[in-house]
Amino acid sequence: MKHGSVLLAALATLAACTPTQQPGAPAPAPRPGAAPAAAPATPTSTPTPGAPGGPGGPAGQGGGQGGQPGGGPGGGGPGGGGQPTQPRPYRSVITERAVTQNGLLKVHRVGEQLFFEIPARVLNKEMLLISRNVESTLQSPSGFFGGGSRNIVQWERQGNRVVLRAKDFDLMADSTSAIWNVVKGFRKGAVLASYNVAAYGPDSAAVVDVSDLFLSNIPELGPIAGIQRNKSWVEQTWAFDDNVDVEVTQSGAGAAAAPPGAPAGFGGGAQRSQTVRVHFSMLKLPDQPMMPRWEDERVGFISSSWYDMSRPVHRAEAMRFIHRFKLVKKDPNAAVSDPVEPIIYWIDPATPDWLKPWIVSGVNKWQEAFRKAGFSNAIFGRVAPTPAEDPNFSMYDARRSVIYWNPSTVANATGGQIVDPRSGQILKGEVNMYHNIMELQKNWYFIQVSPLDARAQRLPLPDSLMGRLVEYVVTHEIGHSIGFPHNMKSSAQYPVDSIRSRTFLERMHGHVATLMDYSRFNYVAQPEDSIPPHLLIPQVGPYDEFAVHWGYAPIPSARTPDEEKPTLDQWAREQDRFPWLRFSTSDAEGDPEDQTEAVGDADAVRATTLGMKNLERVVGSLIRVAEKPGENYDELEMLYGEAVSQWGRYMGHVGSIIGGAYTQERYGTGPRFRPLERARQQEAVRYLNQTAFQVPTMFLDPAILRRIENAGVVERVRQRQTAVVNSLLSQARLNRLVEFEALAANPREAYTLSDLMTDLRTGIYSELAAPTVRVNAYRRNLQRAFLAAADARLNPPAAAAAPAGLPAGFPGAAPANPAFSDVRAAMRATLQDIDAAAAAALPKAGDGMTRIHLRDLRTEIRRILDDED
Numbered sequence: 074m075k076h077g078s079v080l081l082a083a084l085a086t087l088a089a090c091t092p093t094q095q096p097g098a099p100a101p102a103p104r105p106g107a108a109p110a111a112a113p114a115t116p117t118s119t120p121t122p123g124a125p126g127g128p129g130g131p132a133g134q135g136g137g138q139g140g141q142p143g144g145g146p147g148g149g150g151p152g153g154g155g156q157p158t159q160p161r162p163y164r165s166v167i168t169e170r171a172v173t174q175n176g177l178l179k180v181h182r183v184g185e186q187l188f189f190e191i192p193a194r195v196l197n198k199e200m201l202l203i204s205r206n207v208e209s210t211l212q213s214p215s216g217f218f219g220g221g222s223r224n225i226v227q228w229e230r231q232g233n234r235v236v237l238r239a240k241d242f243d244l245m246a247d248s249t250s251a252i253w254n255v256v257k258g259f260r261k262g263a264v265l266a267s268y269n270v271a272a273y274g275p276d277s278a279a280v281v282d283v284s285d286l287f288l289s290n291i292p293e294l295g296p297i298a299g300i301q302r303n304k305s306w307v308e309q310t311w312a313f314d315d316n317v318d319v320e321v322t323q324s325g326a327g328a329a330a331a332p333p334g335a336p337a338g339f340g341g342g343a344q345r346s347q348t349v350r351v352h353f354s355m356l357k358l359p360d361q362p363m364m365p366r367w368e369d370e371r372v373g374f375i376s377s378s379w380y381d382m383s384r385p386v387h388r389a390e391a392m393r394f395i396h397r398f399k400l401v402k403k404d405p406n407a408a409v410s411d412p413v414e415p416i417i418y419w420i421d422p423a424t425p426d427w428l429k430p431w432i433v434s435g436v437n438k439w440q441e442a443f444r445k446a447g448f449s450n451a452i453f454g455r456v457a458p459t460p461a462e463d464p465n466f467s468m469y470d471a472r473r474s475v476i477y478w479n480p481s482t483v484a485n486a487t488g489g490q491i492v493d494p495r496s497g498q499i500l501k502g503e504v505n506m507y508h509n510i511m512e513l514q515k516n517w518y519f520i521q522v523s524p525l526d527a528r529a530q531r532l533p534l535p536d537s538l539m540g541r542l543v544e545y546v547v548t549h550e551i552g553h554s555i556g557f558p559h560n561m562k563s564s565a566q567y568p569v570d571s572i573r574s575r576t577f578l579e580r581m582h583g584h585v586a587t588l589m590d591y592s593r594f595n596y597v598a599q600p601e602d603s604i605p606p607h608l609l610i611p612q613v614g615p616y617d618e619f620a621v622h623w624g625y626a627p628i629p630s631a632r633t634p635d636e637e638k639p640t641l642d643q644w645a646r647e648q649d650r651f652p653w654l655r656f657s658t659s660d661a662e663g664d665p666e667d668q669t670e671a672v673g674d675a676d677a678v679r680a681t682t683l684g685m686k687n688l689e690r691v692v693g694s695l696i697r698v699a700e701k702p703g704e705n706y707d708e709l710e711m712l713y714g715e716a717v718s719q720w721g722r723y724m725g726h727v728g729s730i731i732g733g734a735y736t737q738e739r740y741g742t743g744p745r746f747r748p749l750e751r752a753r754q755q756e757a758v759r760y761l762n763q764t765a766f767q768v769p770t771m772f773l774d775p776a777i778l779r780r781i782e783n784a785g786v787v788e789r790v791r792q793r794q795t796a797v798v799n800s801l802l803s804q805a806r807l808n809r810l811v812e813f814e815a816l817a818a819n820p821r822e823a824y825t826l827s828d829l830m831t832d833l834r835t836g837i838y839s840e841l842a843a844p845t846v847r848v849n850a851y852r853r854n855l856q857r858a859f860l861a862a863a864d865a866r867l868n869p870p871a872a873a874a875a876p877a878g879l880p881a882g883f884p885g886a887a888p889a890n891p892a893f894s895d896v897r898a899a900m901r902a903t904l905q906d907i908d909a910a911a912a913a914a915l916p917k918a919g920d921g922m923t924r925i926h927l928r929d930l931r932t933e934i935r936r937i938l939d940d941e942d
């Protein structure tokens with residue numbers, strides 16, 4: 074069973090190769106053009122003397138989860154005394170022993186104490202404050218890394234007190250509008266911490282003891298709950314012009330509560346001692362936010378939004394804006410210019426040395442797309458210095474975009490970004506590579522295209538090939554990190570025959586228009602096509618160039634985001650002419666072009682037919698490749714399991730044609746949905762009857778099976794075929810068939826629910842019409858699986874009646890009661906037909922097991938129909 078868990082883990086997490094929007098990401102921000110709401114009116118003083126703020130420090134806030142309440146011994150530390158104390162003379166606080174660093178603000182360390190000296194120019198300025206775990210006992214070697222906190226904070230003075238707020242950006246309004254006065258109140262956010270001013274510096278800068286900030290239980294900040302101060306300390310501090318970084322060791326009793334949306338396994342160990350070395354980085358946001366670019370659903374960008382209460386529309390309008398780096402041309406008049414500041418991704422020095430050049434080039438692959446958007450030398454990968462080489466360099470610095478290399482068994486990678494919520498400007502791009510990504514790449518490449526690449530016909534793969542595969546993953550994750558979500562539609566935009574042509578692949582840079590699709594390696598190509606192996610791997614393609622241009626190319630004539638819209642609309646409409654520039658349609662459920670793990674899904678029947686030829690070649694090579702004297706059969710077992718999974722994916726691609734509709738996102742230029750032609754749906758069902766529902770002989774090779782298991786293949790086939798049946802008979806698909814027929818201009822052109830039921834019944838129960846009826850074990854299972862699926866439709870379990878989390882009447886929700894739809898009638902009729910066929914077949918049964926099976930079918934059908942309400 075080992076392979077099972079590895080396999081499932083790989084697949085499950087694969088889906089997670091999403092852009093990692095950090096949990097708790099601050100949402101949106103201010104208003105373009107208008108005076109940055111960033112700087113709210115700043116009457117800094119008007120102290121509220123004696124405000125009862127309780128203990129100055131945030132002590133006690135985080136006691137919630139299983140930790141010790143309060144901040145331990147330090148809870149009432151110097152800065153956070155019970156009541157406001159009077160500031161003391163500067164030299165009695167920042168004594169001669171102080172070690173001082175100058176930067177955005179002054180950082181003083183006096184013995185165990187950490188002081189910030191905050192000048193007036195830093196007060197009331199929005200800052201990004203992130204934390205990242207450098208070392209952590211909360212981290213499992215088999216878990217995802219990353220996480221950490223991020224907040225937009227602001228230091229404010231209240232008399233002889235300095236408070237730190239975590240600001241909120243969900244609401245927006247023009248700062249000159251009447252409603253701004255109340256909107257700005259909601260944007261202020263929670264007070265995270267409050268400190269008495271210990272002293273004033275020469276220029277009236279406020280000196281506060283901030284040890285508490287980094288060593289106590291502020292739930293928004295730290296990974297540890299119940300921090301114990303006697304086991305926690307400040308490690309190191311840095312002060313730069315725009316940011317101040319503090320690294321501390323925190324110890325406590327358990328993990329802080331996982332932020333909403335955190336990956337499984339986040340934190341984890343609740344009730345034991347935990348120690349984390351945490352790097353905090355506090356970065357001043359730009360004085361003037363970058364001008365946002367409004368999101369457009371026709372072009373995929375990761376985005377944020379705010380509600381703008383002062384738009385000239387009659388509602389509260391959600392304004393969505395894309396995440397992107399700020400690129401400014403050095404020479405604004407040049408068609409192509411270097412940017413003032415290029416995008417640099419720093420590569421973790423912990424990366425295996427042999428892979429570093431591949432990771433550098435994985436980043437650089439995006440350069441050409443940026444050049445076409447007007448920026449030369451816009452994006453680089455660069456290996457980061459080790460701490461020994463440059464003690465002032467940290468991967469966790471909020472200014473630096475980075476690619477971490479994580480010592481984890483997770484077979485995956487993620488890409489994300491931290492943005493300025495006022496503008497969508499990416500401040501720090503982050504890619505997480507997990508060491509075991511190599512295992513995943515090896516499996517995919519081997520299973521999909523090894524018959525096309527001699528280098529992959531033995532294992533292990535040569536380093537040069539693995540390097541190229543890791544490079545491909547890096548380019549994909551960088552894509553996320555610079556703003557792009559997946560675009561699963563892309564792989565369906567080229568004709569299947571074209572992606573078998575070398576000249577086509579060379580011209581279009583591969584078989585898929587973007588490497589942000591989950592279209593892995595070109596399994597459609599055949600050995601006789603003689604495709605050079607480098608063309609089997611997705612590259613930055615025409616869609617990527619289109620999307621980079623759409624999001625990053627300057628529109629110098631526009632002074633506001635609204636003024637950019639006509640140009641952006643014009644660019645987006647290139648999709649009408651060039652289908653390969655299209656992006657996944659929102660609400661695209663049922664679009665057979667919008668599939669994961671597919672190559673050539675413009676025609677999934679044909680693509681799958683070709684893919685299956687390669688898969689047969691792969692399975693035929695398994696023993697030769699994976700059997701090695703002196704080694705166990707784990708590899709053979711795992712690769713066999715991967716091959717079976719690949720088969721399941723292929724059948725899923727074909728299945729999605731049935732009840733499918735083509736989609737194209739449009740803005741005001743016509744219909745977005747069109748049901749598939751009847752002939753294509755018929756063809757897909759025919760293919761499934763001939764392939765998915767037959768015994769997959771390639772997987773029944775005793776030479777393989779007798780090396781990996783005593784038994785299990787019948788069950789394995791049953792599970793895979795059942796999955797196909799269940800998918801075909803899903804309520805949503807059946808509902809679509811009913812609706813497409815109802816809406817069809819000419820109902821005879823629609824593939825109907827009745828067609829599907831007839832085609833499936835005659836395919837799945839085809840033996841029953843034979844002169845002598847014999848149904849083998851695999852097909853008996855299949856026939857039972859069909860009845861079980863019908864049962865689920867006719868007698869839905871109570872729990873299925875109300876899908877969790879869906880509001881009543883939610884359009885996607887399946888009707889709870891089968892009596893509400895044609896599906897009941899069609900299912901009943903089909904079961905009655907099967908019953909009649911089974912009755913007629915009984916006297917013709919060619920063997921005992923078939924006879925028992927036919928009787929069982931009849932009994933089961935009676936039960937299903939009787940169970941109905």
Ligand SMILES: [Zn+2]
Nearest residue numbers: 090091092549
């Ligand atoms: Zn991805």
